[in-house]
Amino acid sequence: MNYLPILNAMKVLIVDDERLSRTILSRFVSKRFPFCNVVEAENGLDALERISQDSPDAIFLDLRMPIMNGMEMLEALRNDPSHTETPVIITSAIQEKSIVMRLTQLGIEGYLLKPIDIDTAYIRIGKLLLAIRDQKGKPKLPKVTDITIEKNHKILLVDDDPTFRMFFTSMIGNRCEVIIAEDGSEAYRLAQENDLITDVCISENLPEGTGLQNRKFLAKKLRQLKRERPLEILICSERNTLREDEKTFFQGIILRTFVQKLFIESLLKKIFKDESKEGAFRHVVTNQFSEKIQAALITELPSFITENVAILEDKVANIVSNEHSETINVYVKEGKIDITIGIEGMVVDFNNLAQLRGDPNYIANAHNNQIFQETLNAITTIFLEILKKFNYSAKVNKEPWKKQTAEIRRVQIYSIPFRFGSGEEFVCRVWFNDVS
Numbered sequence: 001m002n003y004l005p006i007l008n009a010m011k012v013l014i015v016d017d018e019r020l021s022r023t024i025l026s027r028f029v030s031k032r033f034p035f036c037n038v039v040e041a042e043n044g045l046d047a048l049e050r051i052s053q054d055s056p057d058a059i060f061l062d063l064r065m066p067i068m069n070g071m072e073m074l075e076a077l078r079n080d081p082s083h084t085e086t087p088v089i090i091t092s093a094i095q096e097k098s099i100v101m102r103l104t105q106l107g108i109e110g111y112l113l114k115p116i117d118i119d120t121a122y123i124r125i126g127k128l129l130l131a132i133r134d135q136k137g138k139p140k141l142p143k144v145t146d147i148t149i150e151k152n153h154k155i156l157l158v159d160d161d162p163t164f165r166m167f168f169t170s171m172i173g174n175r176c177e178v179i180i181a182e183d184g185s186e187a188y189r190l191a192q193e194n195d196l197i198t199d200v201c202i203s204e205n206l207p208e209g210t211g212l213q214n215r216k217f218l219a220k221k222l223r224q225l226k227r228e229r230p231l232e233i234l235i236c237s238e239r240n241t242l243r244e245d246e247k248t249f250f251q252g253i254i255l256r257t258f259v260q261k262l263f264i265e266s267l268l269k270k271i272f273k274d275e276s277k278e279g280a281f282r283h284v285v286t287n288q289f290s291e292k293i294q295a296a297l298i299t300e301l302p303s304f305i306t307e308n309v310a311i312l313e314d315k316v317a318n319i320v321s322n323e324h325s326e327t328i329n330v331y332v333k334e335g336k337i338d339i340t341i342g343i344e345g346m347v348v349d350f351n352n353l354a355q356l357r358g359d360p361n362y363i364a365n366a367h368n369n370q371i372f373q374e375t376l377n378a379i380t381t382i383f384l385e386i387l388k389k390f391n392y393s394a395k396v397n398k399e400p401w402k403k404q405t406a407e408i409r410r411v412q413i414y415s416i417p418f419r420f421g422s423g424e425e426f427v428c429r430v431w432f433n434d435v436s
Helices: 019-032 044-053 070-078 097-106 116-136 162-172 184-195 215-224 259-271 279-288 291-297 314-319 347-356 372-391
Strands: 008-015 035-040 058-061 087-092 110-113 152-157 177-182 200-205 232-237 252-255 307-312 324-332 337-345 395-398 409-420 426-435
Touching: 008 019, 008 044, 008 116, 008 372, 035 044, 044 058, 058 070, 070 087, 070 097, 097 307, 110 116, 110 324, 152 162, 152 184, 162 177, 162 215, 162 259, 162 279, 177 184, 184 200, 184 215, 184 337, 200 215, 215 232, 252 259, 259 279, 279 291, 279 409, 279 426, 291 307, 291 409, 307 372, 307 395, 324 347, 324 372, 337 372, 372 395
Parallel strands: 008 035, 008 058, 058 087, 087 110, 152 177, 152 200, 200 232, 232 252
Antiparallel strands: 307 409, 324 337, 324 395, 337 426, 409 426
8 A cells, every 4th residue: 555645754763772673663664654754763862862853753762772771761852842742652671560650651652562573563553653643733632531640739728637637638539739737827838838729628617716717817818829820719618608708708618528429529519610420430430549440450350361461651542442342331220320341452452362261253252251351340349339439329230221322421431551561452441321
């Protein structure tokens, strides 16, 4: 197939100190993907010089190299404002979890394990290059989920009860940073010192005094602080509404309760401005249970899979194929909610794993003999635990909730991509299906 008339040219840089490895990969990319113009570099320092002269659209990067290794080069690249998003594909035999996690933090598009079998890697390399090419010149899409600290909010909680402070922090999870103050004076000092604080929650249970120990006076003084974004000041109270004399000083009320469902719904509405039906589920899943789900993906795999598994960066989920999926559905009676937990990927990758268990005809048997049944069961158990926190009774459905698809509002609330050492790539997705 002649790609040249229909595809835009793309610059690809291959960085590897092994000349043979560079040559094999360079010839393969040039021959199979003629829209790619390939250049080479033999170490990280050489690569940075080439990048400064002619910015590539994609980089294949080895890790073990003299002078400047791949990790050092990637860190230098990400520190350059013009290359924070340049797509990088790692080519290495290294599989240490700490290194993979650091690479993920820095941002990579993919990970090809050495020695690279060009024939079997063809589909994966092609998928990565085509995805990068298709995004060339386009604005970056927002991530579907965000399991890192949210940069838009930093909350100052003013409360003298250590039990509630611990509860408040645990309910926020890793969504954003929470700073603690035990009284008004400490709160005002922290707000003066930290310009990044966006929201202040002042407990109604604090002893009412004079000066900064008076809630209204404290709110007034906080409002007078000069900052680019005015502080959102809320009362943390068992009441649901503000009194008339409080409306001048406070924007609203965060419900001060230890009932998780009620607290989270109040928190999302007042601070994160999320009143969607799925908001509380999404918050709890991504900010409190993400580590459990990741652990299940690593530890609850079927016994016939012996390859190492790597958890990939969230944005990789957008380029993993959804050609085939294995799913389990959880139905919550009280809210008429159908939650779909699935693992998606390419049919060829499912077939590769099926062959390990001696199944030559996977697709014909997939409905009754899922590869990831144990993994999906483990993740489903986690979701039943989440639903229990909301005082919901739930059951597992073998079939999705019976309703016309057109009438269902379907929202993805979580996704996490992962890859086996042998190259198979999948993504675990969780969907919230509103069938009310």
